[in-house]
Amino acid sequence: xxxSNTHGDTIPLHPSSAQSDMDEIESLIHEAPSSTVxxxxxxxxxxxxxxxxxxxxxxxxxxxxxKPPPPAQQQQLPPFSSSVPPAxxxxxxxxxxxxxxxxxxxxxxxxxPLNTLTEPVWDTVxxxxxxxxxxxxxxxxxxxxxxxxxxxxxxxxLWGPFFFIVFxxxxxxxxxxxxxxxxFAVAFAVLAAGAIILTLNxxxxxxHINFFQSLSLLGYCLFPLDVGALICMLKDNAILKIVAVMxxxxxxxWAAYPFMSAAVNPRRKALALYPVFLMYVSVGFLIIAIx
Amino acid sequence: xxxxxxxxxxxxxxxxxxxxxxxxxxxxxxxxxxxxYLMQRKTNLDIWNFDVGYFNWAASVMYGYAAVVPAVFFxxxxxxxxxxxxxxxxxxxxxxxxxxxxxxxxxLIPVEFLRWVIIILVGGASSWFISLNLKECTEGADMMVLIxxxxxxxxxxxxxxxxxxxx
Numbered sequence: 001x002x003x004s005n006t007h008g009d010t011i012p013l014h015p016s017s018a019q020s021d022m023d024e025i026e027s028l029i030h031e032a033p034s035s036t037v038x039x040x041x042x043x044x045x046x047x048x049x050x051x052x053x054x055x056x057x058x059x060x061x062x063x064x065x066x067k068p069p070p071p072a073q074q075q076q077l078p079p080f081s082s083s084v085p086p087a088x089x090x091x092x093x094x095x096x097x098x099x100x101x102x103x104x105x106x107x108x109x110x111x112x113p114l115n116t117l118t119e120p121v122w123d124t125v126x127x128x129x130x131x132x133x134x135x136x137x138x139x140x141x142x143x144x145x146x147x148x149x150x151x152x153x154x155x156x157x158l159w160g161p162f163f164f165i166v167f168x169x170x171x172x173x174x175x176x177x178x179x180x181x182x183x184f185a186v187a188f189a190v191l192a193a194g195a196i197i198l199t200l201n202x203x204x205x206x207x208h209i210n211f212f213q214s215l216s217l218l219g220y221c222l223f224p225l226d227v228g229a230l231i232c233m234l235k236d237n238a239i240l241k242i243v244a245v246m247x248x249x250x251x252x253x254w255a256a257y258p259f260m261s262a263a264v265n266p267r268r269k270a271l272a273l274y275p276v277f278l279m280y281v282s283v284g285f286l287i288i289a290i291x
Numbered sequence: 292x293x294x295x296x297x298x299x300x301x302x303x304x305x306x307x308x309x310x311x312x313x314x315x316x317x318x319x320x321x322x323x324x325x326x327x328y329l330m331q332r333k334t335n336l337d338i339w340n341f342d343v344g345y346f347n348w349a350a351s352v353m354y355g356y357a358a359v360v361p362a363v364f365f366x367x368x369x370x371x372x373x374x375x376x377x378x379x380x381x382x383x384x385x386x387x388x389x390x391x392x393x394x395x396x397x398x399l400i401p402v403e404f405l406r407w408v409i410i411i412l413v414g415g416a417s418s419w420f421i422s423l424n425l426k427e428c429t430e431g432a433d434m435m436v437l438i439x440x441x442x443x444x445x446x447x448x449x450x451x452x453x454x455x456x457x458x
Binding site: 176177178179182183186190201205271274275278281282285289290291 | 314340
């Protein structure tokens with residue numbers, strides 16, 4: 001019992017942090033009153049006193065922590081588990097009776113965003129990576145049968161664009177034979193400043209687009225050019241480079257087209273799209289010409 | 292050429308100048324590199340490297356020219372008494388740069404004499420555009436010095452483009 005309580009409050013956030021928030025809420029509501037860690041309980045000393053009650057609710061009440069994650073999290077928290085038992089054993093009996101209450105409390109005073117502060121770094125990284133992959137699939141490989149076309153826009157993030165821009169800069173810099181750092185600087189500046197200016201352009205043309213959504217989109221649409229740059233770096237044949245860049249350029253423009261054109265008045269579509277095309281063409285040219 | 296200011300009278304737009312300048316920067320950097328590559332190929336030397344510095348120079352010179360020169364002339368014209376509008380000046384100078392875009396494509400031809408002919412023609416056309424419109428908008432024969440200097444500056448820009456990017 002105390003053993004399970006120990007694990008209940010020392011295991012910080014278990015993979016529910018990798019779930020979407022809706023899933024967490026649903027699991028909380030449906031799960032048995034299993035939360036052994038409650039707001040009433042004094043938090044373990046080394047940890048921030050943030051109510052971690054929302055996460056471990058997945059734990060079965062009776063303490064056999066047959067949960068998947070424990071091994072990883074146990075390894076991450078040996079110091080916690082060692083220091084906590086004395087504190088938790090004293091109140092081990094307290095949590096259980098109020099377990100049923102805790103679910104209601106947790107369902108109301110729900111604060112999932114707070115959990116991301118105390119979750120293991122690996123969980124954060126995994127969640128961000130999965131978001132990048134899902135956004136990439138939605139933006140760059142659009143298929144007409146997807147269930148929610150606007151999801152990529154709502155779930156925008158800036159890690160993906162950052163990775164793609166830096167990767168492109170690095171690839172170009174690697175392929176260049178002289179002035180490598182200047183090549184990186186030019187590529188990064190053109191892409192970063194270009195994304196911002198393009199977004200401003202759409203806004204000034206009277207379009208409706210969220211600033212960060214647009215930045216995120218333009219960054220994700222860079223992915224095909226990354227692939228093209230990688231191909232050009234690996235194989236230095238002129239014809240291959242031209243063909244690869246043409247294909248990936250067309251793919252990038254095709255990916256960016258629906259989002260940009262949907263954002264502005266139809267009569268000004270070309271005005272909004274031309275700069276996007278210009279930016280991708282100049283980057284494509286940079287990819288071809290760097291040798 | 293007839294009445295550029297009349298055309299933009301109601302709505303001087305900044306979209307044109309900004310994106311014309313940006314396109315010109317890209318064209319100069321790209322075609323400038325390509326042109327030096329073609330010239331070097333004629334001499335069979337094979338020491339050509341893509342010069343990223345062209346992007347930096349093109350951006351600095353073009354953005355600087357398109358932003359600063361109209362502002363300076365705005366203040367000069369005001370000082371000498373007429374009443375121009377800064378936005379219209381920016382608009383006009385921006386559109387005057389448009390002709391350099393097809394010119395930079397034409398300057399790819401690796402024949403030196405032809406390049407000089409092209410750039411002189413283009414520079415002349417651009418200067419003429421500027422001086423014609425300045426004369427019309429600032430109602431003054433006593434501004435000739437300013438108008439002439441604007442034209443000369445535009446021509447100097449054309450020469451700089453040829454000498455620096457398409458050497």
